[in-house]
Amino acid sequence: MIYNIRHILLLFFLLHNFHDILCNNDTDKDVLLSFKSQVSDPKNVLSGWSSDSNHCTWYGVTCSKVGKRVQSLTLPGLALSGKLPARLSNLTYLHSLDLSNNYFHGQIPLEFGHLLLLNVIELPYNNLSGTLPPQLGNLHRLQILDFSVNNLTGKIPPSFGNLSSLKKFSLARNGLGGEIPTELGNLHNLSTLQLSENNFSGEFPSSIFNISSLVFLSVTSNNLSGKLTQNFGTDLPNIENLFLASNRFEGVIPNSISNASHLQYIDLAHNKFHGSIPLFHNLKNLTKLILGNNFFTSTTSLNSKFFESLRNSTMLQILMINDNHLTGGLPSSVANLSGNLQQFCVANNLLAGTLPQGMEKFKNLISLSFENNSFTGELPSEIGALHNLERLAIYSNRLSGEIPDIFGNFTNMFFLAMGNNQFSGRIYPSIGQCKRLTFLDLGMNRLGGSIPEEIFQLSGLTALYLEGNSLHGSLPHEVKIMTQLETMVLSGNQLSGNISKEIEGLSSLKWLLMAGNKFNGSIPTNLGNLASLETLDLSSNNLTGPIPQSLEKLQYIQTLNLSFNHLEGEVPMKGVFMNLTKFDLRGNNQLCSLNKEIVQNLGVLLCVVGKKKRNSLLHIILPVVGATALFISMLVVFCTIKKKRKETKISASLTPLRGLPQNISYADILIATNNFAAENLIGKGGFGSVYKGAFRFSTGETATLAVKVLDLQQSKASQSFSSECQALKNVRHRNLVKVITSCSSLDYKGEEFKALVMEFMPNGNLDVSLYPEDVESGSSLTLLQRLNIAIDVASAMDYLHHDCNPPVVHCDMKPANVLLDENMVAHVADFGLARFLSQSTSEMQSSTLGLKGSIGYIAPEYGLGAKASTRGDVYSFGILLLEMFTAKRPTDEIFKEGLSLSKFVSAMDENEVLKVADRSLIVDYEYSTQSSITGDQSSGIGSNTHWIRKAEECIAGVIRVGLCCTAQEPKDRWSMREAITKLQAIKHSMLAL
Template sequence: MTAAVLPSSFTKLKKLTFLWMAGSNLNGEIPDAIGEMEALVHLDLSRNNLSGKIPSSLFMPKNLSIVYLYKNQLSGEIPRVVKALNIDVIDLSENKLTGTIPDDFGRLRNMSGLSMFLNQLSGKIPDSIGRLPKLITLKLFSNNLSGTLPPDFGRYSILEDFQVSANKLTGNLPEHLCGYGRMVGVVAFDNDLTGELPKSLGNCSGLRMVSVYNNRFTGNIPSGLWTSSSLSVLMISNNSFMGELPQSVAANLSRLQMSNNNFFGKIPTGVSFWKNLVVFEASNNLFTGTIPQELTALAHLTTLLLDQNQLSGSLPSNIISWKSLNTLNLSRNKISGHIPEKLAYLATLTELDLSENQLSGQIPPQLGLLKLTSLNLSSNHLTGNVPTQFENNAYARSFLNNPTLCASKSSLNIDICNSEPLKSSKIPPIYLALIIGLVMAVVVCLLATCLVIRIYKKKKQVLDSTWRLTSFHTLNFTESEILSGLTENNLIGSGGSGKVYRVVVNHSRDTVAVKRIWKSQKLEEKLEKEFLAEVKILSSIRHSNIVKLLCCIFNDNTKLLVYEYSKNHSLDQWLHTRSRASNVSGSIHPDILDWPKRLQIAIGAAQGLYYMHNDCVPPIVHRDVKSSNILLDSEFNAKIADFGLAKMLINKRDGEFTTMSTVAGSFGYIAPEYAHTTRVNEKIDVYSFGVILLELTTGRKANDGDEHTSLAQWAWRHIQEGNPIVDALDEAVKEPDYLDEMDCVFNLGIICTNTQPLKRPSMKEVLQILLKCSKPLIYGGKNTASLYDASPLLKNSKRDDGSAICTMRAHHPCSPPIVHQDVKSSNILLDSEFNAKVTDFGLAKMMITQGEQVTMSTVAGSFGYIAPEYAHTTRVNEKVDVFSFGVVLLELATGRKANHGGEHTSLAEWAWRHIQEGNPVVDALDEEVRENSYLEKMCCVFTLGIICTGTQPSTRPSMKEVLQVLLQCN
């Protein structure tokens, strides 16, 4: 929807009771006269871009009941005077509000919900709010509130949702917080709260979540809280709680995080009844005794942290039961015995830390089969050989301080195996003296040689230390700013090929990401190839859905790649690792990526891959498409990253394979034919992208199907067994309004992950289907197109879709956007298969930002195609191309020329008059192609041409919307 200023005229509607303008792309300020709308009951201006202060008269209409202003850019203080005493809900969250909470809010005795989270509010929460008799929901997290909490919270009202995390609150939690037993969630982490947890929390049968970590609480956990029937999440880390673990806990408990406290005693044998536990974190407590065998009965466990306790004995023998375990940390205990061989059969284990214990014996060779990203077995009594799979630099510090452990290579910093001592023999004195003399002579020669080499290296280092910078874009920073930012404080990631830093540059505090390539003799040749591949590819392509390589900086010892910074990190983090309870938001619910954003990301990534496969010469195959390589900018636009494994397909025909020396990629994303034959073409990227679509729709990880299967295999079996698709979809975003789109994208993921490459669609077809899956922005109605008819999508649209795609790419993926200024039928060329090619960019203009207007010195273009605002003011933005393209659509639908509308009129003017006079659309259509089977499509295209040629630029759609509508027309 086009951005527009919130009109002040609506305040004249004195009898209006319901005003709903949520998500309407409104900007500007809320009119002061809004307080004069005496009949207003429901006000919803949420999810816009409104700015300025909230009018002081906002709470004056006496009938006002609902106020939704969340997700805007409102600033200043909240109005102090409230006369609308019947208000039920106030939601001012996610703005930039400052000041204190008005005392008058304590007079709203009918208020059930107050949400003001993610602002900059300060001061104390008024005690009178704690006495409101109907208050159910309170969400004040992520502000700067201070002081103690009102002691009467929960005493006079049936509180259900209490969220005050990430503030500066002190004192105790209110004693009667769950006085009526209806509390669902208590979220108060990241404060300075003290004392014991209220005993009333032990009587809350509906309590699902308690998150109070990072405070200074003391004492025991209320006994009834452990067994609360609905409790699912208990997060109490980083406090001073004490006591023993109970034999039984709530049946629904899935997450127990209690690290950095003073809990003591043994881990109870009753732990076997904690059946639904997924995360158990109890690091740095005072637990003693052995790890009970019963703990292995927790089949759903993914994270187990028991490090920094006083546990002893051997590891449980039935460790193989932890089928879902990803992270196991038992370090800094007194555990003895052998490392169980069965540990190697935990297929999903990626992080293992058994360091600083008393383990002995050999490391089971089978352990090398695990796909570990982190391993630490240091400071034990292990013996024998290190498994060969671990003999590389990634595990250089994994085996230290095991005196009798050895390796076949020196890269692990431990003894080399099979180095036998020399046999003793009696040497005569004369020979001994001769040997000593020779040795001393050799030593002197070596020292002289080393001195010469050192002097030479110092001279060479002075020459080699000169940094060289190669830029691929206009830069607003210097190489010294980049180099000075490569500190441990700025480190944001580390992997097999190097480290990644977040570096702030220049006076504008812009941010870039810097990848520093490791320097290692063993990896040098491999990484050199990856470095050259990434530079070669990213320096030659320009697309808004591909991460931008700004420059490379290098000398003989170090290579740096400088990229645009993606503020929202990777898709993988949002889908699989983020949790609102562990971030500043403080919600009871996961910090999920909603479905519209997921679909936006899928379309963006598809556009990037389509560009690589179709618009790059030669085509580029990424080879490592996965959710962690899809980066997200501040507006959640997808950026494909990490081209170190990418391959240019030189002189290859469509569908032809190239054979690689080895398989590259990540488990769960690798196409079957690539894994078995090492042969690649564009279809392996399609397979990997299909897995991402399944991740987006199901919320599962790529390797998270079920036992021994990937997500793709699990999804195929789910369909083959006749299960409903809706059962596979992510519960976190499965809302009725989105089911059709999610069903569509899930099916597309199934098609893309077909085991036969020939049966997978191309990325061109994938992009078209995704655009059809998304709801149309101009015409209503649900998508009824079959997903299994992917191949012929373009064949019936030779008159429209192709040129729309070309024009859309000029505006949206290009950075900066390009305005053609001379779109007309003679500038749309057709190849042998009638694919449209937009040409003649002699008048084209690069825009600095999308939507910006630029004033030209003269009007350029062709009569009949020139937008009226351009002809009158010489000001251009993308909408002048939309007007011209609308004329092309009218040409296609009517068969008339752009200047052939009648006497003194253009085709666009003639078409508008034809409609205004009430004539049927069918009478305007080209009789040469006006067949009954095409009439509906032709009318659709004609109508779209009318919309595109509107005289007001703000009423015209964007080219992205035009393309969506054309796909709906087809």
């Protein structure tokens, strides 16, 4: 009886479903025809979809054998576009939906959550937007979910943790954010998880590290934090690919990672992992190991253990341990690495010693990077055996000796950077065999001889750096071959001869720097035809003749430096010459201009109008007449010189000087400072002392100037001197201290002497004004003065960050480096730690000297090894701002155990921020405005309450600006442009009646 009942029920079930299949057959066809009508089909692949044909035969459609129900819709890479129709959810028997690599846009329909039989849904490489529907969490049979490379936003719904059958889950390259739900740890069948290149934040769920079936894990380029679990390798025994790069993961790498013996690809770069460099034993399948940009440490002994642990990784192709804190030397066990090695990078560490021997083993090596370390010794000649090498970077070390004649072997080389070492000898002509070379840097060495003509025959070269050597000779005519050259830097050599006219044909040239050589003759007349030129520096040569008018056409030029030559004639009046901040003509005594602004600011003569050469006889007559007039003039000067000396008094402030003063020698400085007398000592800095000096120039003019004398006993003082000269070379702003000139010579003991001669600021620095010696009287700076000083400093920093090309980062903003002139206008000084934010290799080499700033003002990320940035400057400015308006140094004794000035102020309630302010400011403001304000007292305009309220609003506003500039995360800080805009608005509001 029971047996019969079961059969009856089964028959009833089959009849019911068979009826359902028959009744819904036409529905599937209608759904597909509706889909076709709503999408654009440029390739006409859906042209066969017609109502009079069997839909199961249509392109991309697969049906069940019984009932012809649509089970699969597969239409990838067909350039289809339109919105995804919600009606597709009526394909209730659909098992697989693949519309990848098309142009579908709009949101993912919520109704897709009704496709309960769905196993696969693939929609990557489209333009889908909106959020992920939580209803998709109902698809319990789903094994593949791929929405990668779209424009999706929002969070991952926790309901996705219910997709218990899921094996592949990919949301990479979208705009998703928020925290990754811990519920994903319930996906115990998951083998692939791709969440890279989104905006996920928060701690990465440790529950995901417990999914033992996981083979592929990628969460790169997010903002995730967390640590690898202690049993990481044990919990993920099947993991093959581990991508955690570009996040904020921290902690040490557990030793258990070696238990994940199937690992093939490890990428942990750009995180905060620390501790000893990890060891990777028994990873026989490992092909790529990337640990760069973390905080791993090592010693010579640990380095040996690390490379020894990779002995059995015989398939290793990529090894990158760059940008960490590795120290010690590279052991001989480097030679035991896999012979399959293609990329080897240890750049930007603290490694020393000689380069490892045995490198000739790595015949497959494509890229070798040792740059920015402290390696010494000679370059091993066996590197020449690496015939497949395409990239060799060993710049910024202390390598010495001659460069072996190995270039002829590098026929595949396209990037060769060996600059900033101590290489000597000559450049071998064999370098011309590197026919594929696009980047060549041999600058800042001790190379001599002439530049091989073969270099100028490298037609594909885009960047050439040979500066800072002892190269001589002239530029060959072959330079015209380099039609793709964008950067040519030859400064600081002994090159001579005329500047080849063929250089006019380098149409791609953007940066041409040839300063500090012995070039003579005239500037090529058609140099202005280099339409892409952004920087032209021909300073400190022996060039003669006029400035070519063609230079007026350089519309993209940012820096034009023709100073210290023997140029003559009239300065062009158009184009770049209308912008005084872009060019430098100093030291050309025969140049003149009809533009009075150029005359006043650049020290050229005023052109005499209307006089022309008469005839060749004038060349004989004029010298005779001139000599006679000179003799008579000398007699007159001799008789009157005593009278003029008596009438001339030493100026108490900077006397306006026409042009550049004469070259100031050590003797001049010694006399001006009264043998560096203690009473002329203004202050001391990190790399020297500043003196007040009374100078008398040969013109009879006098000026009181400040002299910064470098203490060359300090190891980095010379580098500070160079950095400051370079930083201030082309910047001009009313709120930057003007450097008049520099002195680099020998003192009377024959020892090296370096000094900078600058404007003198009679009101000293801001630190002295904020904290006078008379402590009881307190600072004399009023509220308005402090606000003006803050705006002045912000204006200077805004100029450096946003108006200089490349941007300049000061790196040491503090009150002691803010100087006040006679009108209490602030000027930013001391650029000894400054650096440029340029991408050119030569400038990237100039690293910050030690720690980037002063204690209390240093941005927190600098303590973690971050590179100098404008956001770091903003942090220092914010601390200075808070200090000015709270009268508390950031190094005050109250700031201990993690408490800082910024945290102290930010801890205050929004309405209590004035509790930390310097209360004397309100009293000062009330007093200074009371006497000058008249009006109806009943209106409140002249009342105490009104002015106190204005002062409080101003102070509170400034403090809030300071807090916005000192946010813990750099990305959360304001820019200097935002800061100065807000400060100016606060001032306007305060002064408005």
